[in-house]
Amino acid sequence: MQILDDIPRKHAKLDPDFECLVFEEFRLTWRQLNQRVDRLANGLIALGVKPGEHVAILAQNSHRFMEFYYACARAGIVAVPLNWRLSDNELKYILDHSETIALMAGAEYLDTAKRLRPKLAKVRHYISLDGPAEDMKNYEELLSQSSSKPHQGPRDENAVFILMYTGGTTGLPKGVMLSNRNIMTAALGCLLGMGITKADSTLMILPLFHIAFWPVIVVHYMGTKAVLSKKFDLGFVLETIQRERCTHMNMVPTIAAFLLIFPDLDKYDLSSLRALTYAGSPMPFELLMKLKEKFPNLDLGQGYGLTEAAPTVALLDQHDHQRTETDQDRRRLASAGRECLVTEVRVVNEKGETVKPGEVGEITARGANIMLGYWKNPELTAEVLRGGWLHTGDLATVDEDGYIYIVDRKHDMIISGGENVYPREVEEVIFKHPAVLECAVVGVPDPTWGEAVKAVVVLKQGMSATEEEIIALCKQHLAGYKKPKSVEFAGALPKTAIGKILRREVREKYWAGRDKKIG
Amino acid sequence: MQILDDIPRKHAKLDPDFECLVFEEFRLTWRQLNQRVDRLANGLIALGVKPGEHVAILAQNSHRFMEFYYACARAGIVAVPLNWRLSDNELKYILDHSETIALMAGAEYLDTAKRLRPKLAKVRHYISLDGPAEDMKNYEELLSQSSSKPHQGPRDENAVFILMYTGGTTGLPKGVMLSNRNIMTAALGCLLGMGITKADSTLMILPLFHIAFWPVIVVHYMGTKAVLSKKFDLGFVLETIQRERCTHMNMVPTIAAFLLIFPDLDKYDLSSLRALTYAGSPMPFELLMKLKEKFPNLDLGQGYGLTEAAPTVALLDQHDHQRTETDQDRRRLASAGRECLVTEVRVVNEKGETVKPGEVGEITARGANIMLGYWKNPELTAEVLRGGWLHTGDLATVDEDGYIYIVDRKHDMIISGGENVYPREVEEVIFKHPAVLECAVVGVPDPTWGEAVKAVVVLKQGMSATEEEIIALCKQHLAGYKKPKSVEFAGALPKTAIGKILRREVREKYWAGRDKKIG
DSSP states (O other): OOSTTHHHHHHHHHOTTSEEEEETTEEEEHHHHHHHHHHHHHHHHHHTOOTTOEEEEEOOSOHHHHHHHHHHHHHTOEEEEOOTTSOHHHHHHHHHHTTEEEEEEOGGGHHHHHHHGGGOSSOOEEEETTSOOTTSEEHHHHHHHSOOSOOOOOOOTTSEEEEEEEOOTTSSOEEEEEEHHHHHHHHHHHHHHHTOOTTOEEEEOSOTTSGGGHHHHHHHHTTOEEEEOSSOOHHHHHHHHHHHTOOEEEEOHHHHHHHHTOTTGGGSOOTTOOEEEEOSSOOOHHHHHHHHHHOTTSEEEEEEEOGGGSSEEEEEOHHHHHOOSSHHHHHHTTSOOEEOTTOEEEEEOTTSOBOOTTOOEEEEEESTTSOOEETTOHHHHHHHTGGGOEEEEEEEEEOTTOOEEEEEEGGGOEEETTEEEOHHHHHHHHTTSTTEEEEEEEEEEETTTEEEEEEEEEEOTTOOOOHHHHHHHHHHHSOGGGSOSEEEEOSOOOBOTTSOBOHHHHHHHHHTTSSOOOO | OOSTTHHHHHHHHHOTTSEEEEETTEEEEHHHHHHHHHHHHHHHHHHTOOTTOEEEEEOOSOHHHHHHHHHHHHHTOEEEEOOTTSOHHHHHHHHHHTTEEEEEEOGGGHHHHHHHGGGOSSOOEEEESSSOOTTSEEHHHHHHHSOOSOOOOOOOTTSEEEEEEEOOTTSSOEEEEEEHHHHHHHHHHHHHHHTOOTTOEEEEOSOTTSGGGHHHHHHHHTTOEEEEOSSOOHHHHHHHHHHHTOOEEEEOHHHHHHHHTOTTGGGSOOTTOOEEEEOSSOOOHHHHHHHHHHOTTSEEEEEEEOGGGSSEEEEEOHHHHHOOSSHHHHHHTTSOOEEOTTEEEEEEOTTSOBOOTTOOEEEEEEETTSOOEETTOHHHHHHHTGGGOEEEEEEEEEOTTOOEEEEEEGGGOEEETTEEEOHHHHHHHHTTSTTEEEEEEEEEEETTTEEEEEEEEEEOTTOOOOHHHHHHHHHHHSOGGGSOSEEEEOSOOOBOTTSOBOHHHHHHHHHTTSSOOOO
């Protein structure tokens, strides 16, 4: 299989009656999914969309979202998935910038589409995904009116399959162009790393518009079942695992934190679960130990990656998670693992030389999973992909066996009195406090030190901690210049759609009105 | 990993002290193998070999053979592995035709190299693989005199990595050009199909010059161990599995037949064995049943493929082999399985249309594993790869679930009295006779019928059968026109280097002096 839509086509041939996609009351076999993909591909082309043109989707998870992805791949149309947490202005920017000509909107976003419509000059077609809507085509009607004849698209594995805008940590959102081959290669990396087989099935709780949609591709590659969840609710998630006998779930570390304190956790039969993977942000070591303790028989896997790598770069695999005997074993549990089978990693200094074990450098990666580039931004593309390597902007050290220790985002590093402080290191220590649920360490303006280290902490319900306690804990484990000068307690922290804490937003309010340090 | 030499490079980084290649007294770790590969790549380039130039190897299996493959991939040199069963004339033809500029010869073939040398105008370098030899460079000296500095080659995954000549069933040998990507993709297909993990290791008993070298690539891809065997001797093979705790062995069906009657079979501890795969020619159903009975706990896998597909096309996997309850299950055990994950198969009629279930057509295949083409033969390349599909020359039917039943080679079909007879079908019946070890059914000239069906049979030692018995058995199971008109008993049958029976050679003697039917 080379093109994403080979997946439903192949399995519809080999295993037509196997139930491969479950969402709420919808249960699709490979034959049904494949036919709906053909209908949608035929329907979009009949509407006048041409291969290479851009169609956006603004929707919660559903089977239709996956049909859309597969149909785009089949017809050679470029999918532009939209983050539903963005503001109207941001969405308009992306729709304009991407030159999108058709917009599919889920039930929750019909109003958004309506509001945006007068401002969108290039969008010619509006399709309502989940039922009839005024002045919009109805998705199911489009399907039923279209031929189920096998659609023959251009089949170019190196053509852009998805144009995925990533958060503008350095300004405006950037459109990451990923080809069919990028996505298929990254999925293979995860598949091999986690040993996914036909006996597995995944529960997808992260949004499909995000590159975190890879678990669906991984289980579908092997011909097996993906169950989609629309909104994140732990009770619903656990009940779904129990009912659908899912073997795998991918999550972000914050979900693990909530999972472990979920009061009804033990009421569910989770015996089908074989593997939990986590990604998106570093897993605090203390949290990982608790997760291992709670689920001693699970294969745990940590993925490190980014949209530009579709996303697979490194993996801390189940074997790494099993080894906890030596200090080295335990230290490695706090690493991002090692380069996965499909990707090569080099951590380099500013001259582009591979750093020695222990030295901090930037993570760079190459492989067939690395993006084609940024849409309409050849300068940034050339810079980020210089020398044939993706420059991730993540700083790390590597040990003698290739384990990668992320010290932090290049942009998140705090410079306090000329010393480099990596927020993650400080957060790791704060997590040792039993009352801490979440925290973010940022640099705030300081007249003496340039930047001062500040911790923003969310406490577990019914538990307490003081600023002094937190600072004392840090003093005990860290060099003096690294400990927070101040601690603020908050009710919640800003997060991305997949639950990644947004340090940038935490930081912003302290820099308001100043010569803002954009990370 | 995209280029073959990424394999030793990656694993030397991730798992430097792991023993990955064992041959007789030689045991190499990834670090050692990778360094030797760098030395050889540097050495060949220092000799004056340029990327894209052709270097041939004429040798039995050894660690040096694999070093040669990896070094060629690393330096961008094209490897031309030679079949040591070929005559001097055939070797000369291939060396001339391939424009080979350097020849590596193993100890057993120094004389051959010496005899050929005066006739080879283009070969500039002669390298003795296994020790000093007159007027030849010594392989180990070349390595020790060369730098172990990481070699930086052109890294073009789509460049020719191997030029592999296949037997001339239709005339002169053809040079199949396989790229790095072809080989890596085919290996992935086998890896996923058989669920190979880091816990596996393979014993390689088939010659490395043949596309059957894939198991080494498969286990090496996962970073684990390949044990190489030089010559085929069952006692040695079984002792090696026992000593090295190999989990996998790939073989041809004829080896399975010999294995099952090997008197000392039960004296060996084969408990490490998890999987046996077989390929190269169809496995007679009766033999497969005996194999399952003898090794009830093994994962059995049958690969169907050809050099032009590097070689993976279809796989009858362990799950297929486990199912024997219904008639359909048992019938499927006689199939070649289904298209593997990396390859798409269509069985087509002469108009290129997909045949209906049960209809005979030609197997065609596409995927990233399909060869670039035939060296210096654009016409044949265009014909065999027409429409973007590899035309295999194998005739088959397909059932409703995609199981492929090979009826025979297009060229081996017998036309007797206007009726098509597929030799394999007749051979399957003859194998039911308990005294039959091997057989080949061919068409011989017949004044009345054009061709008459003839069986050439090898009996098991100490057992007997008569011509009448064999013909009666066939009459019982087959339409009258399919039964052999005559049976000849032979001491052995001609085979290829991997043990595939050569029907063409069996047939030839009956057609001597006639308007020969070349298959």
